[in-house]
Amino acid sequence: MGRKIVFTGGGSAGHVSVNLALIPLFLAEGWDVSYIGSKGGIEQQLTESIDGVRYYSISTGKLRRYFDWNNFKDPFRVVKGAFEAFRLIKTIKPDVVFSKGGFVSVPVILGSRMNKVPIVTHESDLSPGLANRLSLPFAKKVCTTFPETADQLPIGRAVYAGAVIRTELHKGIAANGRAFCGFTPRKPVILIMGGSLGSKKINESVRLSLDALLPRYQIVHLCGKGQMDGSIRRNGYVQFEYVTDELPDLLAATHFVVSRAGSNSIFEFLSLRKPMLLIPLSKEASRGDQIENAQSFEKQGFCKVLFEEELTADSLCDSIEKLDEMKGAYISRMEKSRLNNALDQLFSIIKEEAKG
Template structure:
């Protein structure tokens, strides 16, 4: 009978996509994989596409602001712990692996009460609120950024890097250019602002488009519903969202302008694409993207411009400088052991499971 590993995490695609990279690796090693997530979160649909056994549980949202729902959330979490315990007793996993997000809290706590070892993966430079709550219940904490280890309990952190989807390495640059109707005469600039898009980045790119097109072909992933139908020029291709085409578009990309979500920037790192990062402002977030961007800038993988400072002049100057220095940046990327295909994470699982069985 094969051993089972339960995956958990949700609330955003960033808490789920690393699992997609890890699932084939676990199955190849002979593990059965199941998922415990929220009852109606994005993770449910993503796991359905992978035909992974899925259980939904109740959870709170862990808001940082005042809201009447904050009074109800502790009861939702308690209900979620009960539901997760029931699911874990049925699945009898050897280990639970959490990628964070609010749904992971009841699952990790339930696993701890049942004596099931847990491993946590922290994608960002500093732990998010959900991970701060559950890290005490985890045997090991895999970190993406080397600096993160100093923020965690001594002896728990292991720098494994990111878990990058292997299909991203299979892109075809010629197919990517054909998809956009681009020639091979100019380098390609990719602009993306996350799954929801980034209005300030979108507006600035469109304002500066004529100047950019004198040097680059431009792929612009705008976010759902955010394509401007009035902006149509040769050398400019807009998408609201891409899925299966992403690997081909990345394969033909020379430089990228992006938000600084951990998964995305580590994918660019793995593919050796120099990046200009415009992190989400701390005014509308906990500041994790600012920290992620600062780490990549310090390591020489990226240039950074804060959203408040983004305008046509800074955008054009930064992109040109980035393209000029691209070969030096790519050399630093080649020498960096900052990403993984999940092999090291699976090795941690094996070690913990074998020690438990002794």
């Protein structure tokens, strides 16, 4: 009988992208691959159409850092999800469970522990997220993207692996990206993305900046689900809720990126040598992990940072102009970076724990 693996992780694209990079490797080696996530979550949208992957949904609760009446209900959902995951894993009988984090992973890890299945987790950000901190006592190995993260974890369980880069992102064709948007090769392209759920403030600032930006640039705006504005029709400006298959081509055509500061995304931009303007989630909306990520990249000279509290149409235009002026220096520093793709190492670690 072939070996089996269960993947989990979700709530945002960042908690799925590493899994999407790993799944083809396991399928190619003949593993039986299952994915446990939330019902209707982004992880379901991104994974259930992959040939050879079975998707299972369970109950889950969101781990909030603010008051919400659902905070009183969600612990019960997590417990319910843990027992659902326990039954699923008892039926699937995987050799190993791999968790990318996010609130959906907690009940899966609890269910895996109850079945005594080895667990490997992955932490993308500089400081461990809440879901991964809750999962830490049950994980055999915690793989990290930043070397500093290992210092915050128990000795013997933390493994610095580096950034996982989706190989398909390096296969994009710029001409195809421009054709997809109806762009000309004579003007530089800015790709703007506010995370998988979008950002109302970034979207508003971009739309207020179009008069100033469009004479010099062409703009691809990934707005997030339900956040497109169909009333805006301008030459050189296109909107999408999100893209999947077209992303490598769009990135190949892109000269500058304006983005949130999720770890997976910014390391991918680094690997593609794309000058970045990072607008990290504020501490009011997050635990501050994106601020740490952005400041780490800024310190290394890979990006310019614009804090959300300072974001306006004017500050956005000024920051893009400064990024353009310094693009050569940013690209030069990125080319000198010693970026290792952790995909093969992560693949090996998971298989080694499965043997155990």
